[in-house]
Amino acid sequence: MARLPQHLAKAPVGRERLSREELDRHQRRRIIEAATGVFAKRGYPPSTVDNIADAAKIAVGSFYVHFANKEDCLLAAYDLVVGEARERVAAATAAQSGWPRQALAALHELLVLIAAEPLQARLALVEIQTGGPVALARYGETLDLVIGSLAGGREVTDLDPPPPETQEAATANGLAWLLAQRILRGEAKDVSELFGQMAEVVLEPYLGGARARREIAAFEKDLVSA
Amino acid sequence: VRLAEGPGGRADPFAEPLYVALIDVIAERGYEATDVDSVARRAGLTRDEFDARFSGKEECVQKAFEAFIEDFLRHVQRAYDGKPGWPGALRAAAYAAADWMNDHPRTARFGGVGVLAARSEMIRVRREEVFQYCATLIDAGRAEAADPSAVPQAAPIMAIGAIAQILTQRMQKGEELETERMVPAMMYQAVRPYLGEEAARQELTMARPDRPGSSSGGSR
Numbered sequence: 046m047a048r049l050p051q052h053l054a055k056a057p058v059g060r061e062r063l064s065r066e067e068l069d070r071h072q073r074r075r076i077i078e079a080a081t082g083v084f085a086k087r088g089y090p091p092s093t094v095d096n097i098a099d100a101a102k103i104a105v106g107s108f109y110v111h112f113a114n115k116e117d118c119l120l121a122a123y124d125l126v127v128g129e130a131r132e133r134v135a136a137a138t139a140a141q142s143g144w145p146r147q148a149l150a151a152l153h154e155l156l157v158l159i160a161a162e163p164l165q166a167r168l169a170l171v172e173i174q175t176g177g178p179v180a181l182a183r184y185g186e187t188l189d190l191v192i193g194s195l196a197g198g199r200e201v202t203d204l205d206p207p208p209p210e211t212q213e214a215a216t217a218n219g220l221a222w223l224l225a226q227r228i229l230r231g232e233a234k235d236v237s238e239l240f241g242q243m244a245e246v247v248l249e250p251y252l253g254g255a256r257a258r259r260e261i262a263a264f265e266k267d268l269v270s271a
Numbered sequence: 272v273r274l275a276e277g278p279g280g281r282a283d284p285f286a287e288p289l290y291v292a293l294i295d296v297i298a299e300r301g302y303e304a305t306d307v308d309s310v311a312r313r314a315g316l317t318r319d320e321f322d323a324r325f326s327g328k329e330e331c332v333q334k335a336f337e338a339f340i341e342d343f344l345r346h347v348q349r350a351y352d353g354k355p356g357w358p359g360a361l362r363a364a365a366y367a368a369a370d371w372m373n374d375h376p377r378t379a380r381f382g383g384v385g386v387l388a389a390r391s392e393m394i395r396v397r398r399e400e401v402f403q404y405c406a407t408l409i410d411a412g413r414a415e416a417a418d419p420s421a422v423p424q425a426a427p428i429m430a431i432g433a434i435a436q437i438l439t440q441r442m443q444k445g446e447e448l449e450t451e452r453m454v455p456a457m458m459y460q461a462v463r464p465y466l467g468e469e470a471a472r473q474e475l476t477m478a479r480p481d482r483p484g485s486s487s488g489g490s491r
Contacts, residue, residue, distance in 0.1 A: 215430075223428050
């Protein structure tokens with residue numbers, strides 16, 4: 046039988062040749078996504094590598110090609126979730142000018158993300174805190190970023206005296222706690238309802254109550270018209 | 272303001288040798304590496320004696336946790352009830368909580384972070400309820416606010432959550448808790464939404480109330 050020339054031969058559907066590197070990267074990503082679901086649904090402490098391998102539909106041996114252990118996988122999943130969230134928040138704040146608007150945009154985007162991705166939110170705000178000292182340090186680094194962003198409020202405040210030096214840590218930790226609590230209760234999809242209250246708690250220490258409420262009202266109005 | 276009764280609490284958790292042994296072993300080895308045989312041995316009991324009281328490690332952890340919640344909250348509530356008026360009652364309760372944690376550092380770490388590694392979702396929920404209870408003591412300030420409806424609903428949870436998060440991180444890192452030093456800043460955050468900046472500022476420099484007699488159980 047005559048054979049078609051090579052360039053006319055039909056390639057098998059979905060079987061484009063991927064490099065070994067691409068296959069590895071794809072599999073690693075698949076494991077991380079499966080692990081995120083496992084940790085969020087079962088809780089990190091009782092989750093096992095077997096659970097993750099089952100969810101990712103891979104052999105346990107393949108898991109260890111990519112990760113040293115369960116904790117290593119948790120850290121990779123956390124970094125991925127937080128990295129993507131930071132990109133989204135940065136994009137949302139880039140369109141705003143001035144600290145109050147940027148803080149509101151960041152908070153709003155964060156709540157939208159939590160509502161849209163409750164499993165990722167549970168991993169990043171709840172389960173990471175049960176992952177041991179390294180995981181906790183990683184979580185602390187994220188909180189430090191939030192604390193640094195909140196400190197921008199000191200540049201726009203005209204309150205005298207300014208808030209005490211513990212203000213940013215209190216706000217960041219308070220927000221994290223409140224969100225973690227809602228997620229634990231299975232209410233992640235409803236966190237957007239908290240925007241007004243949380244926004245006031247973020248802005249008020251620097252702007253005072255009246256100015257904070259004006260900023261929030263203007264931001265919400267713009268959101269509606271957008 | 273009361274926390275709902277949990278299962279299995281005891282009047283004096285420090286009198287139960289298995290609870291004390293459990294907390295010691297977890298503090299030394301971590302949750303995962305703690306096994307029933309070691310706990311029984313540390314308590315001077317046999318494995319059979321352990322098995323006669325608990326179905327396994329998880330049940331022992333859960334009941335120990337409930338017992339210590341009860342002891343901790345009894346001290347906090349007594350301090351709160353013993354001081355008329357808000358924020359004085361809240362301040363007394365905050366120092367009582369700080370003192371209890373200073374007096375029982377291992378137990379505080381067990382309740383704060385040790386139980387997070389447990390497989391029981393119920394323990395996590397109960398742990399949250401303790402902080403929720405503390406938030407209700409803060410939110411009693413709503414009645415003192417000039418305009419109660421203007422105080423954000425999230426204010427008490429934010430105030431207690433900040434402390435809870437910071438304590439959790441210090442416990443996980445094995446750092447000193449310095450709970451007493453945290454009280455003025457916590458009081459500032461707790462009082463400000465209800466009574467305003469001026470009253471909150473006073474909390475930052477206010478001397479702590481006299482300390483009542485030490486809580487039960489010695490230093491664990």
